[in-house]
Amino acid sequence: MISFRQGLIAASLIHAAFASPTSPLVAWSSLSTELLPTHSTCAQVDDFFNRWVFSDDACKFDAVILVNQPGLHVSDLRTLSPASSFTRMLSSAPSSVQLPFVELSADNSRDYIVNDISQRCVARMVSLAEAKSLHQEEISGGKFVVNVQVPALEISSSRKSQMAVTGQQLADELEGLTSAFPNHLVIYSDWQQSTHTPVANLMSRQDAPSPSKVAATGGILKRYQILSPGLILSLFLAFFVLLPIVMVGIQALASIQSPVRLDGKMLAEYRQKKDQ
Template sequence: MTRLAFLFSLLPVALAFSDTFPLVAWTSHSSNVLSRLPSSTHSTDLFKTILIDDEICVHDAVIVVDQPGLHASDLRSLPSNSHIARSINASTSSRQYPYVRHDDHSSSGDLVSFAQSVSERCNTRLISLVPGHGHASLDAGEKTVVVLSLPELSVDGYARKSNMLAHDDLLESTLSALPYSHHLTIYSTSVLPTHHKRQSPDSTPVLDLSSANVAPPKGGILARYQLLTPGLILVLLIVVGVLLPIIYFGIQALASIQSPVRMDAPKGFNAVDKKNQ
């Protein structure tokens, strides 16, 4: 029973929550909007906290990057020389939230609704951009809320990592073309991923900014794919915690069964000699 209780306690770690999404944000200059945000997202609505902050309207532009299907593991797969990692590393104000709960999202559950709320609160222009489909007329002197829609992440495995790198380059080229020098960038997703689940507590950052993570994974299958998935971890836990003890105690039970008494003749006994006597 103790082993079963221990296994059940590990189920939330292996399966975690499917109703979460990542959020990263950074600014071109020091900003209290991000520094006032909480360190965790268990009970606080991040979007409402950002929206009610008076300094949200100070920025020349609030850029909301929406990438459907984005997951925390996608951001972790980015190397430290990617645009997103470099932007966070160079920013004086940044935040990383791997697992924001769905009920912490804006009221309608999408980033466009949040961007519209910021535009209404600050009385600024709201524009939508799709990379590769032309840009609207932008004025550096006019405060703007920009919704930047990136392609959806819908593949798995190494192709997904390759798409993330391509989208990171696309994001860099698009943001560099914007005329705003003082901006706040929020990168998240409006469409919650259904085929991925949270794998670790949100105490760890989304991106690994260490120098060791400089290039995309190279080498064999162990370097390119994540083999220890939550499902496999759960199977291993069941095997180690349930099946192995059953096998062990079964062997012990069989070994404890006494063998029947053998009716062998005593050493040195000769039946013919006994009869002659």
Template sequence: MARTALHFLFLLTLSPAASYAYLGTAPIVAWSSHSSNTLSSASSSGYTNSVSALEDILLHGDVCQHDAIILIDQKGLHASDLRNLPSSSSLAQALNEAASALELPYVPQSASNPFSSLAGAVAERCGARVVSHAPGQPELTSNEKGKHVVCVEMPSLDGFEGADRRKAVAGHDSSLSTSLTKLAEVFPSHLVVYVGWHPSLHARQSSPFTSNLTSTAAFAPPSGGILARYQLLTPGLILALVVGFFVLVPIALLGISALASIQSPLQGQAPKGYIASEKKNQ
């Protein structure tokens, strides 16, 4: 039983490390108002980055049969943000009610907006018009003719943590639902692709005139001690230390103390009534 308990504690210590295996990934969620062979047959793994996954979805198959292809990008979006949404959220309901749906929660993320080059390629392939849109802006009118590629840029989630992040994601879900409802009225046949991404250091450079200064500042070590340079106390390390010092160490000390308290019944004293001189004369 003790061995089973120690094995369970060991697995508990490793569980946070397993969750960190998904760092550097972003989700891709797609659904369509009509049945789509592309979404049904898309692979669920094997992509090197989100751009290759989106190319597999948008540049092949029957995506051009839709009146509108709605491309939604959100900087800083992670799979956990979507997973924490309640089942009554607009995104969850859209996926449940869609004729075809695809969910890729852990795709290696892109360092730039993955739709920056794909939107034009999709529009050229389908003979569509590219339109930029943001939640809260005036909606497209029903007199828009022809096919459209609608690019929707959601507000960034960078800088939000904990309860503030969950609140922001819920607010974005509500505003996105309103926009998608109005777009669906204009384009009854539509395909929606929602993807997250995060910029790299090179993508954050402001202009060619400040590239050298920005590059030097990006690779210069931060001021301060070692705590300013590295993140030492991660959640996994903190849990390992707590389990080690408050569970494993007391168990080890208790075992050593129990072994040290064992006494031998033989004390090295002569038996009662034993006379050494008589034993010698015999």
């Protein structure tokens, strides 16, 4: 019989496993060079940053655009329609890379990348609003690092529709930026490595294709999620929180009824002896 304490311990362990701080990383560029292999599926995140970001060739870009969406999961990207503006923008890029599960170190953080490119490429750091207000004279001949902040998605049954709206808005913003900066590199991830949607994160990991399979199927955006994060969260709560509580209740009722049955047996024996 599962005790309440055992149920809580199991739930805690599973929650800890679910809270692995990983997120997908999607990047694409207007350039097609050896630095940016077409539709690459780099197995190591360090290899990606060394080849795409920390190389001297990274200074060829007019702008490096860093997009941050807290709580982003690979399952969110898989819900995007192949006909969506975001998906078409990625598929039409001369070079792209898709990494389903990335754990960012301090050396790969957004702040570190901003400082590194700013110093090596003499680039100016600007926000999305500042980038949109730049005049052509300011852009011409300059180098920029643009920080774009995307709202986090809520854990609900409407998460898929939220992602569709967010993806469209992001595509619209990036279309304007990439037009202003013809030579560009876009890197889209959860740079904060948020863990407030751990259940969806683990389900995404379980559904993860191997790098070769990703390449064969066209990337993580072409694999669709069957279970929504809301449904997954409900199943998790039902099996690992409510079920142990119900089992404890049944065990408690059984322990209460046992003395009653014992008292009834003793009373019957007493009456039998009295009749004799």
